[in-house]
Amino acid sequence: MARLLALIRKEFLALLRDKASRMVLVGPPLIQLLVFSYAATFDLANIPFVVINEDPGFAGRQVVARFAGAPAFRLVASLPSTEGMAALIDARTALLAIHVDRDFTRNLLTHRPAPLQIVIDGRNSNTAAVALSYASNIVLDYDAEWAAMHGGTRAAATLDVRAWYNPNLLSRWFVVPGIVGLLTFVVTILVSGLSVVRERESGTFDQLLVTPYRPWEILLGKAVPGLVIGAGEATLIAVVAVFWFGVPLLGSLLALALGLLLFLVSAIGIGLMISSLAATQQQGLLGAFLFLVPAIILSGFATPIANMPEAVQYVTYLNPMRYLMVILRGTFLEGDGVADLLGQYWPLALLGAASMTAAARLARRRSE
Amino acid sequence: MNVGRLRGLIWKESVQILRDPSALAIAFVLPLFLLLLFGYGVSLNAEHVPVGVIADHPNPQTEPFIATLRHSRYFDVHALPSLPAARAAMARREISGFVWLPGDFARQTLATGPAAIGVALNGVDANTARLVEGYLTQSWQIWLAQMQQEQASAAAFPVGLQTRIWFNPALRSRDYLVPGLIAVIMTLIGALLTALVVAREWERGTMEALMASPVTMAEILLGKLLPYFVLGMGGMVLSVVLAVTLFAVPLQGSLWVLTGASALFLLVALGMGLLISSLARNQFVAGQIAIVVTFLPAFILSGFIFDIRSMPAPIQFITHILPARYFVSILQTVFLAGNVWPVILPDAAALAGMAAFFLGITLWRSHKRLD
Numbered sequence: 156m157a158r159l160l161a162l163i164r165k166e167f168l169a170l171l172r173d174k175a176s177r178m179v180l181v182g183p184p185l186i187q188l189l190v191f192s193y194a195a196t197f198d199l200a201n202i203p204f205v206v207i208n209e210d211p212g213f214a215g216r217q218v219v220a221r222f223a224g225a226p227a228f229r230l231v232a233s234l235p236s237t238e239g240m241a242a243l244i245d246a247r248t249a250l251l252a253i254h255v256d257r258d259f260t261r262n263l264l265t266h267r268p269a270p271l272q273i274v275i276d277g278r279n280s281n282t283a284a285v286a287l288s289y290a291s292n293i294v295l296d297y298d299a300e301w302a303a304m305h306g307g308t309r310a311a312a313t314l315d316v317r318a319w320y321n322p323n324l325l326s327r328w329f330v331v332p333g334i335v336g337l338l339t340f341v342v343t344i345l346v347s348g349l350s351v352v353r354e355r356e357s358g359t360f361d362q363l364l365v366t367p368y369r370p371w372e373i374l375l376g377k378a379v380p381g382l383v384i385g386a387g388e389a390t391l392i393a394v395v396a397v398f399w400f401g402v403p404l405l406g407s408l409l410a411l412a413l414g415l416l417l418f419l420v421s422a423i424g425i426g427l428m429i430s431s432l433a434a435t436q437q438q439g440l441l442g443a444f445l446f447l448v449p450a451i452i453l454s455g456f457a458t459p460i461a462n463m464p465e466a467v468q469y470v471t472y473l474n475p476m477r478y479l480m481v482i483l484r485g486t487f488l489e490g491d492g493v494a495d496l497l498g499q500y501w502p503l504a505l506l507g508a509a510s511m512t513a514a515a516r517l518a519r520r521r522s523e
Numbered sequence: 524m525n526v527g528r529l530r531g532l533i534w535k536e537s538v539q540i541l542r543d544p545s546a547l548a549i550a551f552v553l554p555l556f557l558l559l560l561f562g563y564g565v566s567l568n569a570e571h572v573p574v575g576v577i578a579d580h581p582n583p584q585t586e587p588f589i590a591t592l593r594h595s596r597y598f599d600v601h602a603l604p605s606l607p608a609a610r611a612a613m614a615r616r617e618i619s620g621f622v623w624l625p626g627d628f629a630r631q632t633l634a635t636g637p638a639a640i641g642v643a644l645n646g647v648d649a650n651t652a653r654l655v656e657g658y659l660t661q662s663w664q665i666w667l668a669q670m671q672q673e674q675a676s677a678a679a680f681p682v683g684l685q686t687r688i689w690f691n692p693a694l695r696s697r698d699y700l701v702p703g704l705i706a707v708i709m710t711l712i713g714a715l716l717t718a719l720v721v722a723r724e725w726e727r728g729t730m731e732a733l734m735a736s737p738v739t740m741a742e743i744l745l746g747k748l749l750p751y752f753v754l755g756m757g758g759m760v761l762s763v764v765l766a767v768t769l770f771a772v773p774l775q776g777s778l779w780v781l782t783g784a785s786a787l788f789l790l791v792a793l794g795m796g797l798l799i800s801s802l803a804r805n806q807f808v809a810g811q812i813a814i815v816v817t818f819l820p821a822f823i824l825s826g827f828i829f830d831i832r833s834m835p836a837p838i839q840f841i842t843h844i845l846p847a848r849y850f851v852s853i854l855q856t857v858f859l860a861g862n863v864w865p866v867i868l869p870d871a872a873a874l875a876g877m878a879a880f881f882l883g884i885t886l887w888r889s890h891k892r893l894d
Binding site: 190281322 | 557560563564565566569570571613631632637638639645647648650652654657659667681682683685686688689690691719810811814815819824826830832833837859860865866
């Protein structure tokens, strides 16, 4: 036991010895947490729009006022006719144009259909879809109010929509718990992905192998710093998420800790596998990168796994990040406990056991 | 500047590239890998969303509404027996939302009106939840319109929304993600390739040999720049061909504008890489810095996925110093909208300024000194 502790101590010293390495472990993740948490949102604010109101009546002005008064919209120009509208949308000065017809008020008052035309820039399809749903809500509200004030048919049924777990549909509540996982993942893979290969490059790995240490002890020594640093970083980021960004943490802390622990073991196992396979640090770095990018993209961090083609969805079952994302969002937002997440724990445990075993075998074989 | 010496340096660098397969891999295999990964793996278009439907008393009034949901390609309708069953399915993440038609639905729609249709959505993924809400609203409006036609009553929606979506009428998320992705890939190729090359010369000690020769620093840098420029443009051509053929992204603008903008952007990326590697002088640190300062910001802050206009003001300010932001804007415009000069010219000017800045500062920082 004492000699194991000595080995672990040595690994920590090797990792934290120089200032640059210490900085790389703490600085960038914190900066990224702040910048990405503010930047990575699908919610829209400041949607610039132009108005072409050809309607002399009051209804046109009312509708336009609804848009101009909505917090997500910002009026950038009013044009007398559709001339010039295309240039504003092309140049991205305005995301959408609202065109009120000449007969708008008259049609409304005579109970004829009164179309409201919206032209929208679809270059970013998601932005366009979200902006249209905002616009549609404004128009539906106006419809309901018009029907109440001026008579006419009321809709036979209304939709009463509630969003569970995230009542105001804040993107940030979705993204920030994901970032907890993302940054922990990147740091852990970088720490463990370079640990074996660094020693091999400087020739000290062979020295380690001729000591009385057993292979599993050496591997454990390599795994513990990654585990401690990963767990520390995850805790720090989770605290910032709750206290700075105000994301609720409703579920059990035990369930979160257990999930993170299982995830860290499987991530470290994969990192050690990469490290054992690589001959040089550069290969180790490239290997870590080539694993990180697809693992992040196919984790459900930014885009839902359900939108991917079916074959790709099966591939994601091999990705530890996939399970972590469910655990994080489950414990943060849905109030999950250990029992709710068993279906995520066992694949992680399986991946961890498999990758650790593979890493141990690879590390030994490479040095023969 | 001596043409003969420069030619010699370029020759040396090209031989090194061809000998070491990793540079070629970064330039050609990486774009292929990333384009396939993103093109197939990343989509913001939700279809076949699993939605539960509970009709307390199924009858001729509820049936048309459920049929409208079934006909929508956005939903995968699961009939559920009761509200508790729906809650349980939601907690198990088997459905992303449910629609509840209460017991008095038929009576309310026929008589006193309006009946309330209860909708609960799993809001964890706020963006998908909002899209699903929009699709449900559409289905609901279709159902109401059909009902009115049958009963020949007046429209329930006095103001109808007529939308025209320019540039991407079907709102395919791939059409805007793939052009943006090209910017991410080019950032990676340009910065990662060159970040490693000068650092490698320092690490291997061959930089000293170069300095002992009569070549000037400008010639050394130019000798590094030109071969990797050609390599990067090769990666660009590959990406554009894949985008147009494999992913069927329309290319509305001219190829010349695209080539010119790419060349400018590549110069910026190469300049950043050269600067990083002449400051770091160590392949490991240079590689790390290149990934952190170029790849991740190009991914999140460039407008590639997340809309810049909705970011808080300080973050928007930061995006202005990112070259990827300007390139993403040019790419999305040239591919989907065409040659819109009011967008392209300012962005291209920003890129040109940045290229001059990074290359100038690299030249200024690099001296023939060994300290």
